[in-house]
Amino acid sequence: MRVQVQIDYQLNISTNASPSALPAQCNVSHGEFLTNSKDFKGYKGFHFAANRDQKTIKADGSYKFYPDSGYQGFIAKSFTDAKGYCDLTVRLQFAGEAPEQLLFQFDSVDNTYPLMMTLITASSSQIKVVNVNKSFAIVDISGLTLVANDSISIRFSKWNKANYTAKIVSISVNYTGIYDLQNLIDVRCSENAFDAQLNIKPGIVEQYADVSIYDRNQLIHQFARAELLKENQQVTILSIDDETNTSEILGIYIVDEWQVEATSSIVKINCTDPSSAFENLDIPSAPVQTRTVDNLLSLLFSYVQGYTFTYIDDATRTACENIKIPSSWYAKGNVLEVLRKICEVGQLRIYWFINVFIVVRCY
Amino acid sequence: MAILLLTPRIYRNMKWSITPKDMFDTVSMSPITNANENEASEIATQDVISVSVNGEQKSLIDMTDNPQNYDDSLVSPLWRSVMYNAPLYVNLSRVDYLIGAGSVLFTFDKPVSTNLSAYITLEGKSSEIPRGTDFYNIVPAEADLRSDGFSLSSWVRQNATQQNNNSLLRNYQTYSVSSNPWTTRDEVYTYWASSPDFDPSYLWTEYQNYPLEGQPFTKEGTGSASARGSIRLTDDSIPLMANVRRIDDYRVRVNFSTPIRFAYLAFSSYKDVVGKRTFQDSWAFVDRVSKIKVHLLGYSLDASGNDISYSLNEAGTGLIEQAVNKRIYKVEKNELFTLNTYYGNNTAQKWSSKFALEFLQKYQKGKYLLNLDVPAKWAIENQIHCNSQLKIKLQDNTYIERKSSHCVFEVKTIEKSFKNNEFTFLLGLLEV
Numbered sequence: 001m002r003v004q005v006q007i008d009y010q011l012n013i014s015t016n017a018s019p020s021a022l023p024a025q026c027n028v029s030h031g032e033f034l035t036n037s038k039d040f041k042g043y044k045g046f047h048f049a050a051n052r053d054q055k056t057i058k059a060d061g062s063y064k065f066y067p068d069s070g071y072q073g074f075i076a077k078s079f080t081d082a083k084g085y086c087d088l089t090v091r092l093q094f095a096g097e098a099p100e101q102l103l104f105q106f107d108s109v110d111n112t113y114p115l116m117m118t119l120i121t122a123s124s125s126q127i128k129v130v131n132v133n134k135s136f137a138i139v140d141i142s143g144l145t146l147v148a149n150d151s152i153s154i155r156f157s158k159w160n161k162a163n164y165t166a167k168i169v170s171i172s173v174n175y176t177g178i179y180d181l182q183n184l185i186d187v188r189c190s191e192n193a194f195d196a197q198l199n200i201k202p203g204i205v206e207q208y209a210d211v212s213i214y215d216r217n218q219l220i221h222q223f224a225r226a227e228l229l230k231e232n233q234q235v236t237i238l239s240i241d242d243e244t245n246t247s248e249i250l251g252i253y254i255v256d257e258w259q260v261e262a263t264s265s266i267v268k269i270n271c272t273d274p275s276s277a278f279e280n281l282d283i284p285s286a287p288v289q290t291r292t293v294d295n296l297l298s299l300l301f302s303y304v305q306g307y308t309f310t311y312i313d314d315a316t317r318t319a320c321e322n323i324k325i326p327s328s329w330y331a332k333g334n335v336l337e338v339l340r341k342i343c344e345v346g347q348l349r350i351y352w353f354i355n356v357f358i359v360v361r362c363y
Numbered sequence: 364m365a366i367l368l369l370t371p372r373i374y375r376n377m378k379w380s381i382t383p384k385d386m387f388d389t390v391s392m393s394p395i396t397n398a399n400e401n402e403a404s405e406i407a408t409q410d411v412i413s414v415s416v417n418g419e420q421k422s423l424i425d426m427t428d429n430p431q432n433y434d435d436s437l438v439s440p441l442w443r444s445v446m447y448n449a450p451l452y453v454n455l456s457r458v459d460y461l462i463g464a465g466s467v468l469f470t471f472d473k474p475v476s477t478n479l480s481a482y483i484t485l486e487g488k489s490s491e492i493p494r495g496t497d498f499y500n501i502v503p504a505e506a507d508l509r510s511d512g513f514s515l516s517s518w519v520r521q522n523a524t525q526q527n528n529n530s531l532l533r534n535y536q537t538y539s540v541s542s543n544p545w546t547t548r549d550e551v552y553t554y555w556a557s558s559p560d561f562d563p564s565y566l567w568t569e570y571q572n573y574p575l576e577g578q579p580f581t582k583e584g585t586g587s588a589s590a591r592g593s594i595r596l597t598d599d600s601i602p603l604m605a606n607v608r609r610i611d612d613y614r615v616r617v618n619f620s621t622p623i624r625f626a627y628l629a630f631s632s633y634k635d636v637v638g639k640r641t642f643q644d645s646w647a648f649v650d651r652v653s654k655i656k657v658h659l660l661g662y663s664l665d666a667s668g669n670d671i672s673y674s675l676n677e678a679g680t681g682l683i684e685q686a687v688n689k690r691i692y693k694v695e696k697n698e699l700f701t702l703n704t705y706y707g708n709n710t711a712q713k714w715s716s717k718f719a720l721e722f723l724q725k726y727q728k729g730k731y732l733l734n735l736d737v738p739a740k741w742a743i744e745n746q747i748h749c750n751s752q753l754k755i756k757l758q759d760n761t762y763i764e765r766k767s768s769h770c771v772f773e774v775k776t777i778e779k780s781f782k783n784n785e786f787t788f789l790l791g792l793l794e795v
Contacts, residue, residue: 001740003781187781193749194775198732198793200385200692237779239743239786248743250779296699312750323714325704341697345704347718351749360750363722 003187003250005179005211006236007269009223076166084115084159086166091122093151100142101226105169108135108217112164114156119144122151136219138226177219185212185266189237189251193312193351193360200362202343204336205351209237209253209271215260220267224260231255235271252354273352274307278335293346294320297359300338309350309357316361320346366752366771367745374735377755379763383729383794390719391672392694394702398665400475403658404467408623411463411655461624467657469615475661481607481617486654607659615659623652664698671702673719675727682720692722730794731763733772739779739786749774753792771795 080086092102106113113135119128124145130137141152159166189209195201215221223229237250253271260267283303291299297320301309311317323346343350347362608616672691673682694700704714733755737747745751751774755763762769776791 001743001786002784003786181784184781187779189779191749191777191779192775192791194791194793196776196791198384198775198791200726239739241740241743322707323704324706325699325701326710338699341699344695344697345700345714347694347722353749358749363718363725 001239001241002181003184004238004240004247005184005187005213006238007177007179007255008234008236009175009177009228074168080159080162080164080166082162084162085157086159088114088156088166088168089153090156090168090171091151091153092171094146094149098141098144098146098150098152099173100140101173101228102139102141103170103172103175104132104137104139105172105175106132106135106137107167107169110164111135112159112161112167113137114166115158115160116156118155118157120153120155121146122153123147134222135217136222138222138228179211179213183214183216185214187211187237189253189271191251191351191353193349193358202347202349202362203340204275204343205349206275207251207253207273207352209235209251209269211235211237211269211271213267213269215265215267218265221260221262221265224258229255229258229260231257232277235269249354275336275339275350275352275357278304278339279337281335283333283335283338290324290326292321293323293325293342293348296325296342296345300335300342301357304335307357309359312358312360316348316359319361320348320359366754367747368756369735369737369753370756371758373741374737374755377733377735379755380732384732385726386729387690387692387723387726388688389672389674389691390694390722391670391691392700392715392719393666393670393696394700394704394715395696395698396665396702397662398473400471400473400663401658401660402469402471403656404469404617406465406467406655406657408463408653408655411465411623413464414623415462415464461622462620463623463652463655464618464620465655466616466618469617469659471613471615471661471663473663474613475609475615475663479607479609479615479659479661481657481659483619483621484656484658485621485623485652486656615661617657617659619655619657621652621655623655664701666696666698671715673716673723675720675723679724679727682716682723692726731765731770731772732794733763733792734790735792736787736789739781739788742777742788742790747774747777747788747790749777752795755792765794 074088074090076086076088078086104117113132115132117130117132117137117139119130119139119141120126121144126144128139128141128144130139144152146152156166156168187209188211190207192205192207195205213220220229231254233255235253235255237253238247239250240247254274254276255269256272256276257270258267259269281303283300294317297309301307311320325345339350342348349360349362350357351360352358606618608618610616671684673684674688675681676683702713702715703710706712706714706717735755741747753772753774754769755772757763763772764770771794772792773795774790775793776789778789780787780789
């Protein structure tokens with residue numbers, strides 16, 4: 001049994017752009033989609049590059065072929081030539097407004113990438129040239145003049161390897177980094193209904209997750225330099241049982257702090273739960289008007305978009321539905337403060353687990 | 364919930380508190396109380412910021428308390444025309460009014476803690492308009508009605524039974540404007556009154572010893588053969604209005620508009636069964652409101668005093684309202700926890716005492732705490748989460764016990780740790 005950490009990165013997108021809208025349509029010339037329609041010795045999916053001469057797969061046995069669902073990406077119809085040239089062009093058609101940045105991922109396993117990308121806008125024929133020196137590239141296109149529903153042609157002409165297959169693994173505005181045994185140094189995460197000393201004290205129990213990652217391909221460092229590491233990025237920690245081929249979510253957290261040092265490949269991530277954001281969420285004053293504790297919790301969570309609460313058991317629910325507060329003031333303040341006061345009235349603790357706040361009694 | 368057995372083959376690094384922790388024999392709390400506040404502000408009719416006649420805005424109305432200044436404004440020539448030309452067997456009534464609007468700012472010493480309700484009471488007097496005045500001479504002086512046997516000698520008049528020259532005839536009710544619930548800071552609640560609430564009632568039960576049966580006076584033009592009834596408003600609604608605007612926790616503004624002058628005029632003619640006697644009558648009153656009192660009712664929270672403590676009685680089955688011991692569990696004060704907070708549908712069942720009893724019964728002898736490590740695979744396969752219940756078997760094949768019964772523990776904390784390919788769950792357990 002092992003642990004896997006997934007971090008959802010999101011590149012900067014313009015306010016009206018939807019990541020799902022990108023790319024609405026990709027037309028490839030001098031290249032073709034990598035899909036499950038391509039076979040190699042009876043296997044479908046992604047093909048490691050074989051050079052023209054060797055005609056062999058460069059694999060060390062630790063990698064798997066991709067599943068029958070296929071692999072989204074682009075592959076050139078021909079090998080790069082002796083000087084590394086290969087004419088692969090992708091056209092991105094944006095639905096609506098274009099994003100500000102694009103993430104290009106190439107073959108990091110084989111370390112094959114284009115040395116130069118040339119972007120040309122369809123509406124104004126603006127040209128942007130980007131030099132690449134890694135198996136991924138974050139390209140800022142906010143300086144291009146793009147109109148709604150515009151498109152960009154991207155030409156990947158010269159590659160870093162001769163006589164190799166040119167591949168683009170993905171073009172995206174979102175990226176989920178998956179960190180496994182090869183990258184994970186240390187992972188700790190909590191599922192705490194009480195504090196560490198098991199004190200009987202009502203309130204919110206803030207959860208934590210501390211993750212240390214070996215940034216093998218320096219992608220996180222690259223994100224850091226591009227100022228794309230944010231404090232609200234979602235971190236999912238899973239357990240994976242390879243024997244039964246099952247997985248279970250151990251917790252979902254929000255990044256509280258990134259520790260990325262230029263001189264170290266180890267990245268430390270301190271995470272917390274979403275309740276830390278409640279402090280910045282003000283609520284208007286409102287009278288309680290003989291509300292139950294259950295009513296109060298519902299009212300309070302109605303101010304918190306995206307998060308709900310549940311009770312750990314029926315007894316807790318029954319208690320909260322029966323504690324009635326006549327004509328009290330719903331104090332002004334932020335959600336966190338009022339939530340603490342509700343907990344004090346009902347002698348409750350609230351903790352975050354996976355995707356919901358759970359209410360449990362102290363007594 | 365199934366209770367899992369945790370054996371030494373599974374767990375490691377167990378730390379068990381030999382003496383129970385969290386022994387409490389007193390619960391102390393400081394619930395908040397609601398202090399009643401009832402503030403009122405008076406305003407004279409001269410201070411109203413605007414007036415209107417029958418809903419039409421008038422900017423120059425002399426509000427001094429001289430009937431001639433407003434009676435002519437109210438009793439319009441149209442009335443006279445209607446009454447001149449009225450046939451027999453008719454009841455006519457009209458009510459005209461002046462609306463005054465004003466605004467009152469309430470400032471509280473302490474922030475108001477509950478919803479607010481506002482209502483208006485009016486002071487003034489009603490009086491009969493003398494028949495000798497020009498606008499009111501219309502009925503007895505009009506000759507058209509005599510053609511059907513009317514004579515001055517048969518003209519009788521009956522005092523309205525509720526007439527009182529010293530106080531308002533109208534029953535001005537209390538109209539509350541409730542701010543329930545406030546959802547935003549700058550919210551306005553308005554009460555609009557409609558005519559049925561404002562029926563002024565002048566019952567004319569008889570005319571000079573002749574009991575009169577039948578329909579009462581109704582709205583204009585719907586009279587019946589019986590000259591009995593009450594004057595009612597001719598409009599479907601009169602804009603009595605109060606709105607309450609909370610400026611902040613300390614200030615509330617009440618804007619209102621209410622009738623401050625009423626003029627009632629009623630006329631009835633009736634021919635008796637024999638057909639020889641005709642009764643006609645008319646009557647007019649004016650209500651003059653001189654003082655408007657706007658009441659604002661709310662509560663503020665009172666956090667002073669009222670600390671209460673509960674301890675278990677000797678039998679451990681009930682509470683005594685006094686702290687007798689020193690192992691105190693303190694409930695922190697906050698404004699949501701009031702003295703009147705109750706449990707269930709019985710307001711007499713105070714939550715403070717119900718909670719204290721349950722809490723003390725559970726914690727009077729304390730609880731064992733326990734920390735240990737288990738393999739993540741075991742914890743995941745057995746779905747260990749918070750509130751999962753476990754029994755702990757010790758190395759010597761005995762159990763952690765309390766009075767010869769196996770202790771049951773509940774998982775309260777879990778730290779999931781993966782380091783050096785070792786994947787473990789660190790559990791914090793509290794005795795149930």
